[in-house]
Amino acid sequence: MNDIPFDLVIRNGTVVTAADTVVCDVAIRDGRIVALGEALSHGHREIDATGQFVLPGGVDAHCHLDQPMGPGLRMADDFETGTRSAACGGTTTVIPFAAQVKGESLRAAVDDYHKRAKGRACVDYAFHMIVTDPAKTVMVEELPSLVEEGYTSFKIYMTYDDLKLDDRQILECLAAARREGAMTMIHAENADCIAWLTEALEAAGHTAPRFHADARPSLVEREATHRALSLAELVDVPILIVHVSGIEAMEQIRWAQARGHKVFAETCPQYLFLTEKHLHLDGFEGAKFVCSPPPRDEANHEAIWNGLATGVFEVFSSDHAPFRYDDPLGKKAFGECASFQCIPNGIPGLETRLPLLFSEGVLGGRIDINRFVALTSTNPAKIYGLYPRKGTIAVGVDADIAIWDPNISWTISNSALHHNVDYTPYEGMELRGRPITTILRGDVVWDDGIFSGSAGAGQFLRCERPQPARPARP
Secondary structure, eight states: OOOSOEEEEEEEEEEEOSSOEEEEEEEEETTEEEEEESSOOOEEEEEEOTTSEEEEOEEEOSBOOSOOOSTTOOOSOOHHHHHHHHHHTTEEEEOOEEEOOTTSOHHHHHHHHHHHHTTTOSSEEOOEEEOSOOOHHIIIIIHHHHHHTTOOEEEEESSSTTTBOOHHHHHHHHHHHHHHTOEEEEEOOOHHHHHHHHHHHHHTTOOSTTHHHHHSOHHHHHHHHHHHHHHHHHHTOOEEEOSOOSHHHHHHHHHHHHTTOOEEEEEOTHHHHOOGGGGGOTTTGGGGGOOSSOOOOHHHHHHHHHHHHHTSOOEEOOOBOOOOSSOTTTTTTTOTTSOGGGSOOOBOOTTTHHHHHIIIIITTTSSOHHHHHIIIIIHHHHHTTOTTTSSSOOTTSBOOEEEEEEEEEEEOOGGGOOSSOSOOTTTTOEEEEEEEEEEETTEEEEETTEEOOOTTOOOBOOOOOOGGGSOOOO
């Protein structure tokens, strides 16, 4: 028997991956899992996880941290506060966005984002890119070299004036993704429909936060989703539709998947736990819930739950886009009398993503715990080229682990969260189960309500080309 003690041993926990569930010990040395089994040798530190779930650390594959904004706006979370919040919610890897400014270099965006992250991240991180200007030099020179260097996914938008691409530009991006073996993420909403509706609403004096939902009805998401799927079919390349809000877009995705197309889909907590009624709160309070697509209704909630259970969705992300409410650089940047279209889009959710889905999904009987692990850790790691280093519990992989106590009952309160936002849209929600210990590459960074990680401990991750990026032609 090996007499050299392990660095850490987790004893008697219920170890869960996307495929298996087994009670065993987990031994960690030098930041990696080195053994799984019964009655393993002793460790310098030991954790008794009897009656608790031992899960892979969460991978939040869609979040926004310290992203450059337009004049007069600032995101509340930088890499330190955002990733601290992630760790306290059981997430050990985040993938935010290096956003290209129109007319500028994609490479410059990546370089700038590294400067923003350096020495600040408390958990490991990779970068997606955002392509807003697919000029020839970007597509032919910058993108291929960046993909080769480990930035193997990029996002494109079909809405927002400073971000949107037209159909020809989308085709150029999809062709580049196929050629380079990259994954394309698409924000699917019809920009012209939204602009037309917004002008009509404002002309009628309807400018309060609640009219944000009226300007972005389900059909504008449905149409754009269908168009994105059609363009991807034409190029014959996989895509991932981000933050799907309801049944209409989901039906388009299910249709494409049934035809054998490589289509992946993501949804987020706001489309399970918030409704458009939150936008109707008195005064300017509805601004706290402005995000795009907007929250829908309870019938759409049920559809999304069904999609999570049946495999329509492969990824469950936070889409954390943090703006403070009482802040002249946040939700009130243009004043409380400003039109809904001037309210910064996005809500916080890094720390609450996993507990919400665990409580209402796993303990609520809507999905099993293996599906939970797949949606929140394994699948995003696979799709974005981080698996098996991230997203599972196995010998040889990074010791990123979250230990969950399913018996804890607690109430979400912003005062107990660790982001830099002055509110949470889930304030007062009563949940069951939460991560009580988070381990990043063998180091305990969150334990019994105390954060013990540090800025700069997180490492940048080079992503491999995702496995489904080169579909075979029939």
